Amino acid sequence: MQYIITLNNIDEVAKEFVDNIGNAKIFAFYGEMGAGKTTFITAICRALGVVEPITSPTFAIVNEYEAEGNSIVYHFDCYRLETLQDALNIGIEEYFADGNICLIEWAENIESLLPRETVKVRIRVLENDDRIVNVEPECK
Numbered sequence: 001m002q003y004i005i006t007l008n009n010i011d012e013v014a015k016e017f018v019d020n021i022g023n024a025k026i027f028a029f030y031g032e033m034g035a036g037k038t039t040f041i042t043a044i045c046r047a048l049g050v051v052e053p054i055t056s057p058t059f060a061i062v063n064e065y066e067a068e069g070n071s072i073v074y075h076f077d078c079y080r081l082e083t084l085q086d087a088l089n090i091g092i093e094e095y096f097a098d099g100n101i102c103l104i105e106w107a108e109n110i111e112s113l114l115p116r117e118t119v120k121v122r123i124r125v126l127e128n129d130d131r132i133v134n135v136e137p138e139c140k
Contacts, residue, residue: 005040005123005131013133014043024119026096028107031123036131037105040123041075044103048073061090072100079106087113 001020003013021027029037042054049068057063057077065073074095081087087110095102096115107114120136 001135003133003135004126005036005133010040010043011046014040014047017044017133017135018047021119024117025099026102026104026115026118027121028104028111028114028118029121029123030107032125035123035125037123038077040121040131040133041103041105045073045075048101062095067101072098074100074102076102076104077106078104078109081106081109084110084113 003017005013029041031037038056045054045065045067048071050065050073052065054065054075055063057075058079061077061080063075065075067073076092076095078087092110092113096113104110104114107118107120122134122136124132124134126132
């Protein structure tokens with residue numbers, strides 16, 4: 001599945017993304033610095049019903065949000081993780097196993113720890129500053 005994101009349609013695209021995730025729970029976001037990973041994840045959290053302030057977990061590594069229906073959304077930023085052991089030390093495998101949605105920025109830093117069923121979301125900046133989002137495999 002592919003989406004084009006502009007500043008005017010990000011919430012609409014996030015809602016469509018959420019409407020199409022099916023049973024998927026773990027999403028790995030890829031893109032260069034400034035590609036819009038945090039911005040898109042913030043919109044996805046809003047589409048999931050998160051009403052509290054959504055902030056980047058750059059220094060905390062993981063933020064936990066309550067979404068609609070008392071479900072939990074975990075937002076990871078793995079940029080600062082230097083080793084796989086750092087990820088294991090924060091209990092990342094337990095987060096993945098608990099059945100809640102996990103949205104992971106800089107997933108390439110923990111690639112070998114990602115479960116097989118992880119949905120890869122690649123964000124690329126276009127020449128006009130819009131973003132193209134490719135979802136692999138397609139959300140069902």
